[in-house]
Amino acid sequence: MVDNEPVIPDRSPTAGPLLSVPGAVPAPEGSPDSGVAWHHGDPFAEQRAAERAAVVIDRSHRTVLALEGPERLSWLHTISSQHVADLADGAGAENLSLDLNGRIEDHFVLADLDGTTWIDTENARGAALAGFLRKMVFWAKVEVKDDDALAVLSVLGPEAPSILAAVDAPVPDGAYSALPLPGGGFVRRMPWPTAHSFDLLVPRDDLRRWWDALTAAGARAAGSWAFEALRVGALRPRLGVDTDERTIPHEVHWIGAPDERGAVHLDKGCYRGQETVARVHNLGKPPRHLVLLHLDGSADTLPETGEQVTAGGRAVGRIGTVVHHYELGPIALALVKRSVPADTELAAGPAAASIDADSIPADDRVQAGRAAVDRLRGR
CATH class of the missing domain: 3.30.1360.120 (Probable tRNA modification gtpase trme; domain 1)
Incomplete structure (x- = not known):
């Protein structure tokens, strides 16, 4: 256990x-x-x-x-x-x-x-x-x-x-x-x-x-x-x-x-x-992306689905599934603003939380529409 x-x-x-x-x-x-x-x-x-x-x-x-x-x-x-x-x-x-x-x-x-x-x-x-x-x-x-x-x-x-x-x-x-x-x-x-x-x-x-x-x-x-x-x-x-x-x-x-x-x-x-x-x-x-959160298991209670994810008291996301994992401990999925860095100190409802950096999707592709706009503007 x-x-x-x-x-x-x-x-x-x-x-x-x-x-x-x-x-x-x-x-x-x-x-x-x-x-x-x-x-x-x-x-x-x-x-x-x-x-x-x-x-x-x-x-x-x-x-x-x-x-x-x-x-x-x-x-x-x-x-x-x-x-x-x-x-x-x-x-x-x-x-x-x-x-x-x-x-x-x-x-x-x-x-x-x-x-x-x-x-x-x-x-x-x-x-x-x-x-x-x-x-x-x-x-x-x-x-x-x-x-x-x-x-x-x-x-x-x-x-x-x-x-x-x-x-x-x-x-x-x-x-x-x-x-x-x-x-x-x-x-x-x-x-x-x-x-x-x-x-x-x-x-x-x-x-x-x-x-x-x-x-x-x-x-x-x-x-x-x-x-x-x-x-x-x-x-x-x-x-x-x-x-x-x-x-x-x-x-x-x-x-x-x-x-x-x-x-x-x-x-x-x-x-x-x-x-x-x-x-x-x-x-x-997209304005948000789905990430994996590691939750502080020492908190008296864990967050519930729908509660806010906050950074410095400012709402930056929404909690989804919250569950105890046999290896990872208490974890959750959350929709978090894409602009939030992976190392940001977060609170998920009553518990401290941190983003699993490996869960942040990499999206450095060149978008076809954006590239066409840039070409039209001479960039």
Whole structure:
């Protein structure tokens, strides 16, 4: 264990199909992970196992939608930020829906398999995303289904491939690639939060059967705490936690094609919010960027999501996910003004904080639009 080990409150299971698993402790009240296990008795050991062996994590609180119809991909291509028009069978991507000003409304992961495009997203935005998609169908040959027929389990760790093989599940090769599972659903390889990460989208009625099979094969039961700690350590943002109503994709590292692990393709046709994306990419810089903060664990309390990051009493950012990591101690993701140097002494709510310098994105590229302006001005 590490210094500043958090106190684990005693909570009895209250909801969720897998909260009846012996040892499951539900997420705290008000958590975005309400309805699934927060941990199974030892969150730090669960994190270690996710990086050194294999764990299975219940993420069945995510909303899963299905798009059917021959025009599903070409239609989705026109209303979202990622290039998906010619997505091959068994391929996937991360994707965004932006508002007219280029601010992020929705983030989702998708996979196209056997004539259906499967989308999974945060439960808090599931109904809103389904409603938006339905409003945008118009005359396209697409049907949006939100019957939540599939549920998400995540298997993480270097031993994950052997665990999958032991339960007769195929092992996809490339990031976001998907293969069908026996009995329905599919397995998808993810590039995060660890180097060996897989999502199993299984029939909701078979959720407990899959959980029991994976744990019997050697995967350790782990909770959302472990997933969040590793996600924060990997500097991967979470919609609605690490983003706010002003966040644009450049601020949270969501720019890039699927092979770049991004959610916004810079060489595709029109979509809502594209003007802001293009303007920032070609002419400007994002006002903020997502960084990793190391928090002073000796503070009586840690900050909460949404609290200010301050420098010398002046607000310079916003706190996102706060979590105890088994190696790094208390850490957080934060949107901080790009002008704040890495060595600035910060306060994150009630705790002193410092920026992990390695988390600051390097952006010394020559912007095409800015270079053209400079040439016109004779610079």
